[in-house]
Amino acid sequence: xxxxxxxxxxxxxxxxxxxxxxxxxxxxxxxxxxxxxxxxxxxxxxxxxxxxxxxxxxxxxxxxxxxxxxxxxxxxxxxxxxxxxxxxxxxxxxxxxxxxxxxxxxxxxxxxxxxxxxxxxxxxxxxxxxxxxxx
Amino acid sequence: xxxxxxxxxxxxxxxxxxxxxxxxxxxxxxxxxxxxxxxxxxxxxxxxxxxxxxxxxxxxxxxxxxxxxxxxxxxxxxxxxxxxxxxxxxxxxxxxxxxxxxxxxxxxxxxxxxxxxxxxxxxxxxxxxxxxxxxxxxxxxxxxxxxxxxxxxxxxxxxxxxxxxxxxxxxxxxxxxxxxxxxxxxxxxxxxxxxxxxxxxxxxxxxxxxxxxxxxxxxxxxxxxxxxxxxxxxxxxxxxxxxxxxxxxxxxxxxxxxxxxxxxxxxxxxxxxxxxxxxxxxxxxxxxxxxxxxxxxxxxxxxxxxxxxxxxxxxxxxxxxxxxxxxxxxxxxxxxxxxxxxxxxxxxxxxxxxxxxxxxxxxxxxxxxxxxxxxxxxxxxxxxxxxxxxxxx
Numbered sequence: 001x002x003x004x005x006x007x008x009x010x011x012x013x014x015x016x017x018x019x020x021x022x023x024x025x026x027x028x029x030x031x032x033x034x035x036x037x038x039x040x041x042x043x044x045x046x047x048x049x050x051x052x053x054x055x056x057x058x059x060x061x062x063x064x065x066x067x068x069x070x071x072x073x074x075x076x077x078x079x080x081x082x083x084x085x086x087x088x089x090x091x092x093x094x095x096x097x098x099x100x101x102x103x104x105x106x107x108x109x110x111x112x113x114x115x116x117x118x119x120x121x122x123x124x125x126x127x128x129x130x131x132x133x134x135x
Numbered sequence: 136x137x138x139x140x141x142x143x144x145x146x147x148x149x150x151x152x153x154x155x156x157x158x159x160x161x162x163x164x165x166x167x168x169x170x171x172x173x174x175x176x177x178x179x180x181x182x183x184x185x186x187x188x189x190x191x192x193x194x195x196x197x198x199x200x201x202x203x204x205x206x207x208x209x210x211x212x213x214x215x216x217x218x219x220x221x222x223x224x225x226x227x228x229x230x231x232x233x234x235x236x237x238x239x240x241x242x243x244x245x246x247x248x249x250x251x252x253x254x255x256x257x258x259x260x261x262x263x264x265x266x267x268x269x270x271x272x273x274x275x276x277x278x279x280x281x282x283x284x285x286x287x288x289x290x291x292x293x294x295x296x297x298x299x300x301x302x303x304x305x306x307x308x309x310x311x312x313x314x315x316x317x318x319x320x321x322x323x324x325x326x327x328x329x330x331x332x333x334x335x336x337x338x339x340x341x342x343x344x345x346x347x348x349x350x351x352x353x354x355x356x357x358x359x360x361x362x363x364x365x366x367x368x369x370x371x372x373x374x375x376x377x378x379x380x381x382x383x384x385x386x387x388x389x390x391x392x393x394x395x396x397x398x399x400x401x402x403x404x405x406x407x408x409x410x411x412x413x414x415x416x417x418x419x420x421x422x423x424x425x426x427x428x429x430x431x432x433x434x435x436x437x438x439x440x441x442x443x444x445x446x447x448x449x450x451x452x453x454x455x456x457x458x459x460x461x462x463x464x465x466x467x468x469x470x471x472x473x474x475x476x477x478x479x480x481x482x483x484x485x486x487x488x489x490x491x492x493x494x495x496x497x498x499x500x501x502x503x504x505x506x507x508x509x510x511x512x513x514x515x516x517x518x519x520x521x522x523x524x525x526x527x528x
Contacts, residue, residue: 009274010267040389041275047388067296067393067515069288070341071280076259079280086285086340088393088515095389098276111296128278 006078144373147176147359164245177370185240217511222521245355286515298442306333316465378409397520477509
């Protein structure tokens with residue numbers, strides 16, 4: 001395991017379940033029991049109807065690249081060593097999330113490309129979800 | 136809604152022409168700007184009863200500035216919604232003056248983004264000022280190496296995908312802004328450039344080149360806003376506020392179509408209030424953090440259809456002498472972009488409406504009505520949009 005030199009998430013009660021399941025290789029999103037809407041990013045209130053009937057549900061982990069950029073310049077440690085792909089992925093459940101497209105040449109990424117979640121272990125407690133192409 | 140047209144006017148402006156000021160505090164630059172703007176108006180410190188400001192680095196900027204300048208305003212507003220904060224301030228000052236709570240507001244801004252070495256566009260999480268990510272949304276966003284330019288680049292990428300917009304069309308915007316900057320002795324970059332120059336500049340974040348990105352400067356300025364009674368006794372002819380609109384746009388819980396920006400909402404009340412349409416606008420100051428910002432803003436303000444921005448900006452239409460001249464000072468792309476640029480939109484629109492450049496190429500002929508649209512934050516994520524419409528007497 002290489003040393004993780006990128007930023008790490010800060011985990012609190014509101015988001016702990018999400019990060020616990022990432023460690024087990026499951027990508028959770030949220031669905032409201034009152035209005036049945038999915039939402040991303042995770043939060044303690046339904047962003048649609050403002051109820052608190054939020055349930056964690058597993059995402060299929062599959063989606064498509066909604067848009068992306070190959071970033072050549074970022075001073076943040078861990079992102080300062082060369083091009084990386086910053087992307088918005090639209091999950092099959094219909095919500096879009098920021099991520100990096102990994103395990104491929106940045107030149108091969110395109111809008112509409114099919115991708116699936118893959119987890120990288122950052123620390124013993126934290127695994128971070130990324131997306132990789134489905135071939 | 137009550138009729139707010141001409142309920143307040145811009146009566147004084149000052150642009151601190153520095154582009155590099157390592158030896159001055161933000162507060163000093165703001166203070167010097169306020170003093171000059173009041174001189175421009177023919178008003179004094181005692182006339183000011185409202186203080187409006189925003190800062191990149193000072194959290195309680197209104198409180199700190201009142202302290203530095205030894206002011207006791209009746210109203211303090213340091214609404215900070217990114218670069219467009221100052222269009223929000225003008226909108227709020229209009230309300231406060233109409234309601235009779237204040238008679239005279241100053242709106243001011245200053246920064247040392249350049250001398251401080253702030254990587255506004257490419258600093259990644261250092262632009263947040265702290266290394267620890269907030270639990271949300273940072274921990275689900277910044278985790279992936281977001282940069283300001285990257286967020287705008289993703290919108291440019293999808294705009295190209297959906298509408299066939301090209302890098303050359305975006306470059307045309309940068310070329311036009313540089314042509315305007317060449318007429319502005321204070322602009323940071325004044326040498327003319329070509330579409331090829333833009334295309335050959337390094338790619339910062341695909342598809343955006345370095346010349347698609349704004350400059351980083353120090354600088355500051357101030358605007359004085361007054362009630363109609365006060366305005367009529369000022370040195371300068373008043374520049375009236377005809378309409379104002381504010382909006383935010385964001386991820387919408389992961390489901391909003393990010394291709395539509397806050398301008399789509401904010402321009403509606405501004406035009407309604409003003410009682411004018413896009414065809415009545417003689418010149419526009421469009422926040423130009425990046426070339427794509429201009430293109431999307433023109434579309435969502437209703438100057439052209441969605442997806443047609445790439446064609447709209449060609450053939451000199453947005454240049455001086457064209458149908459809709461924009462950013463006649465050279466914009467953030469070439470003149471100045473001190474971290475937040477919204478204040479400078481108000482300054483140049485006022486100068487144009489006063490006819491200050493009469494007899495030179497920089498003047499928009501017979502400029503009667505101008506629009507300013509400030510964008511703050513990032514188009515690919517959460518951002519604000521403030522539209523104001525201004526008119527001469």
